[in-house]
Amino acid sequence: MLSPARGLHASMALPALALTFFLALASPLLARGQKRHGSENPRAYQEAGKCEAPSDWDPKLQFTPRKSNYALNEVVQLSCAGEFVPSVRQIQCISRGxxxxxxxxxxCKEKCQKPQWDSRFIFDQEQGTFNPNxxxxxxxxxxxxxxxxxxxCVTLKPREGSTIPRSGWIVRNGTDTWHVMEGxxxxxxxxxxxxxxxxxxxxSIKLNWTCMLPHMCQHIRARCQLEQHFxxxxxxxxxxVEEILQGQEGIFTCSALQPFTVYAVTISLLPSTVLYTRLIRTKEMVPDKPEKLWLDHSTGxxxxxxxxxxxGEIIGYQLNITTMRAEDGSFLEFSxxxxxxxxxEYMPPHQTAGSKYLVTVQGLTAAGAGAASQLEFQTYILVSGQPLGPWPGSAVTVVVVVVLLIPLSAGIIWFVLFRKKKKALPSKAEEDQYTELQPYENVHGDNYCKIETFLEKDEGKYGQAGEPFPKLLPVQESQQ
Structure with missing residues (x-):
């Protein structure tokens, strides 16, 4: 039979033994639990100072280089199969404690397909798929x-009744916030x-306009302004010119414009959305008259x-040349x-002495001939090897003197001849004895006069009666 003291000692030793056994069993279980918990964290792997290749990540992920484990600080490039892209381009093995x-x-995330919206949309990137973000x-x-x-391009929430994420587009205008575009x-x-x-x-420029969205028609502005000259x-x-368009249709007019000039016509939805814009060039007009028309004396x-x-675009020049007689201005020729x-420049051909010329020069555009510049000049002599030119000052002086002397000399000669003729005129009785000059028809094309003398007229009067013959006056042939 056990004593009370020994019974008490036995009863105390039994719980101590159980506690020791429990602690011995708990240590390996705790270590195993920690190892299992670590394997469930995809970010942490530990094997002799290396990172193991993740085995529980997205199966579409591809690693480059492909190995079972990676050294400390080693970088791995990621890619995805099919129309997917990795959420990050690369990962690195690091040490934390x-x-x-x-x-x-x-x-791996799904790429966004190019939106199949209105075909008139223009994209700054022409490709079939786009990466997330x-x-x-x-x-x-x-x-x-x-x-x-x-x-x-973003990853959207799964559709109702599905657990699979999907890719889609969010939209914003200008500085607006992003919103999902479902339609x-x-x-x-x-x-x-x-x-x-x-x-x-x-x-001027005129155009007819029609507003297709009535709720926007009150905020449309038309503008016309100079762009550039041709x-x-x-x-x-x-x-x-600026005008706020009224109503749903009308006519916009730009007036007081210059010909052959480019203007920008723009119609905008305020504040700055351009609805219509076009560069328009006004039509051509006839040009101004050429300046500084002159005769080069050195070349003629x-x-x-x-x-x-x-x-307007100058396409050529038109010259009108009228030739006239210098002395009386009568018309001779036109070209x-x-x-x-x-x-x-232009060299007028066939200039002749004693002629004067009236020249006009006009510019030509598609609209026709413009105003004319005019020049009149006169030729006086042709020297071999030299061009014709206008009368010089010395020649003009000589001509003036000659013109004055001719009538004076003619008057003096006429006066002298008149005095001599008066003294030499015969009496009335003698006039019948003079030679008579009469015009005769030019049958054979020769210019001459018929001479009828007193011998033919009074043949019997003087010869038969023994009258003396009168003295004959000299006869000069007239050249017509």
Missing amino acids: AQMQWNETAT EVVKMWCPEGYWPPPMEIK NLTCVDVLQVVPETLKVSST SPNCEAEEVK SLRWKALPSCK QVLVNQSVS
């Missing part, structure tokens, strides 16, 4: 709504300008200053000459 683990956890700019053609916008986007024609109604003259040598006044050629293409736009 006593553990070796990957710095990131990766997965990639931003793409898109816009409609000019004159269509909506204005330019941005779309972004279809289309380009809407806000304003129409019928090309056939566009009327352009040399000084020729850089021409100055154009700044023109800026006509010269003028070339015209700039301010009112017209056309030269191309690169020519600014």
Whole structure:
């Protein structure tokens, strides 16, 4: 029979033994539990200072290089099979305390297909698929709504009744916030300008417009302003016409414009959405008259200053040359000459002494001939090897003196001859004895006079009666 003391000792030893056994059993179980818990963390693997290749990540992930474990600080490139992309491009084996683990956890995400919206949309990137978080700019053609916008490829929540994530697009206009675009986007024609109604003259532009969205029609502005002149040598006044369009249709007019000038016509939805824009060139007009038309005495050629293409493209010059007699201005000849736009001089042919010339020069555009510059000059002599030119000062002086002397000399000669004739005239009785000169018809084409003498007229009077013959007067042949 046990004593009370020994019974008490036995009863105390039994729980101590049980506690010792429990602690011995708990240590390996705890260690095993810690190892299992570590294997469930995809970011941490530890095997002799290396990171093991993840086996429980997205099966579509592909590792480059492909190994079972990776050294400390080693970088691995990631990719995905099919139309998927990795959430991160690379991962690295790092050390955190006593553990070796990957710095990131990766997965494969589905790419976004190019939106199959209105075919009129224009994208800044023309490709079939887009990566997650990639931003793409898109816009409609000019004159269509909506204005330019941005779309972004994102991973959306699974559809109702599904657990699979999906890719899609979110949209924003300008500085607006992003919102999911579930439906279809289309380009809407806000304003129409019928090309056939566009009327352009040399000084105005008119177009007919129609607003297709009534709720936007009160905020449409039309503007016309100078863009550029066709020729850089021409100055154009700044023109800026603005008008807020009223109603749903009407006519917009730009007036007081310059010919052959480019203007920008723009119709916008305020504040800055362009609905219609076009560069329009006004039509041509006839040009101004050429300047500085003159005769080059050294060459005998006509010269003028070339015209700039301010009112129209200069396609040539037209010269009208009228030849007249210098003494009385009577008409002799007319000729017209056309030269191309690169020519600014002309040598008049067949100049003759004693003639004067009236020359006009006109510029030509598609609209016709412009105002004419005029020059009149006179030729006086032709010297071999030298061109004809106008009368010099010395020649003019000589001509004036000669012109004055001719009538004076003629008067003196007439006076002397008149005095001699008066003294030599015979009496009335003697006049019948003089030779009579009468014109005779020029049958054979010769110019001559018929001479009838007193011998033929009074043959019997003087010869038979023995009268003396009168003295004959000298007869001079007249050259006609």
